[in-house]
Amino acid sequence: MKKYVFFILFVSLFSGMYSQINKGNFLITSYGNYSKTQSDYGVSTNYNLTSGKYLDIGTSAGYFLNEKLCIGVALSYNRVKESRVNYLNFKYFQQEEWITIKSGYFLPSLYLSRYYKILNNFYLSTSVSVSYSKIQTNFETYYVGYPISNSNTVFVTLEDNELPYAYSVGYIDNYDYSGLKLTLELSYFFNRYFEIYLI
Numbered sequence: 297m298k299k300y301v302f303f304i305l306f307v308s309l310f311s312g313m314y315s316q317i318n319k320g321n322f323l324i325t326s327y328g329n330y331s332k333t334q335s336d337y338g339v340s341t342n343y344n345l346t347s348g349k350y351l352d353i354g355t356s357a358g359y360f361l362n363e364k365l366c367i368g369v370a371l372s373y374n375r376v377k378e379s380r381v382n383y384l385n386f387k388y389f390q391q392e393e394w395i396t397i398k399s400g401y402f403l404p405s406l407y408l409s410r411y412y413k414i415l416n417n418f419y420l421s422t423s424v425s426v427s428y429s430k431i432q433t434n435f436e437t438y439y440v441g442y443p444i445s446n447s448n449t450v451f452v453t454l455e456d457n458e459l460p461y462a463y464s465v466g467y468i469d470n471y472d473y474s475g476l477k478l479t480l481e482l483s484y485f486f487n488r489y490f491e492i493y494l495i
Contacts, residue, residue, distance in 0.1 A: 348378035393439035
């Protein structure tokens with residue numbers, strides 16, 4: 297079973313564009329993207345369930361060097377919270393494991409875009425952006441193992457490696473992220489203030 301909930305918002309503001317691109321124009325863009333997912337798979341003896349919440353919001357500011365080129369800066373914030381569960385059955389013994397993954401980070405970037413006019417108010421643009429950030433991810437794991445009853449079995453002898461147990465582990469992963477991204481965008485300028493675009 298999979299469940300998805302998405303929320304996407306794009307807002308663009310232009311200075312002095314009048315639906316046309318000119319040298320000296322400014323472009324300010326804000327966006328938001330939120331998703332909530334849940335999926336499960338496996339069989340009764342090895343069952344997995346994953347659920348997550350993901351948030352991506354950001355804003356950018358650009359300046360048109362001429363009628364075709366725009367240079368700018370952007371800043372986004374990404375947050376992830378994911379939970380994973382696994383149930384594993386060994387005949388008369390069952391192990392359950394839960395893991396929670398959390399991270400949140402800001403991602404600054406620089407970009408350069410080139411606009412190609414298709415029709416009146418319609419533009420196709422290509423953008424190259426570079427970004428860098430330090431990302432920290434927190435992991436928390438808890439798992440238990442225990443014998444399970446069987447209605448057809450009166451007595452079960454357990455091996456040493458089948459005795460009940462419970463453990464918890466937590467650790468933090470830090471790493472540097474750098475990215476180079478190429479995007480293609482189709483834009484329509486309604487007026488001097490608003491644009492709608494498809495990536």
